[in-house]
Amino acid sequence: MRDATNKAARIVINHCIDHKIGTVVFGWNVGQKDSINLGSKTNQKFVQVPTARLKNRIAQLCEQYGIKFVETEESYTSKTSFLDNDFLPTFGEKPEGWKESGKRVSRGLYRSQDGTKINADCNGAANIFRKVAVKLGLNSSGISRGALISPLRLFIWS
Numbered sequence: 001m002r003d004a005t006n007k008a009a010r011i012v013i014n015h016c017i018d019h020k021i022g023t024v025v026f027g028w029n030v031g032q033k034d035s036i037n038l039g040s041k042t043n044q045k046f047v048q049v050p051t052a053r054l055k056n057r058i059a060q061l062c063e064q065y066g067i068k069f070v071e072t073e074e075s076y077t078s079k080t081s082f083l084d085n086d087f088l089p090t091f092g093e094k095p096e097g098w099k100e101s102g103k104r105v106s107r108g109l110y111r112s113q114d115g116t117k118i119n120a121d122c123n124g125a126a127n128i129f130r131k132v133a134v135k136l137g138l139n140s141s142g143i144s145r146g147a148l149i150s151p152l153r154l155f156i157w158s
Contacts, residue, residue: 009057027074077127118148
């Protein structure tokens with residue numbers, strides 16, 4: 001598992017170096033795997049993924065290569081719609097009566113308020129970016145509807 005973690009972290013860093021990316025934003029919720037209940041088989045598979053080890057390795061490599069590493073909490077990022085510019089509450093600070101405008105309709109698919117179907121992982125990633133963009137002075141103009149509907153696929157193991 002250590003080898004896979006190192007290779008995955010290396011892929012992220014190499015991508016940043018090749019594309020002159022100076023900041024890595026890592027969405028993280030402390031204790032996200034504690035008391036998780038996804039069914040016994042899924043729990044066994046999911047809890048074994050060493051996300052904390054991957055996060056730490058990416059942070060270590062970022063420091064080594066002069067890339068800024070930012071860790072942010074990622075609560076409600078997969079529930080809110082990036083396209084609809086929903087309010088993104090922080091964990092424990094959700095306003096009374098808050099409701100997301102879109103909905104995750106199936107694994108990997110999110111439907112926005114107007115019915116546009118987008119990739120659920122890309123929606124979550126865009127919302128994680130949105131949580132830190134103002135603090136870091138980052139420009140989100142490159143995140144478009146097209147990038148969320150039909151994301152670029154990278155075949156990293158071939």
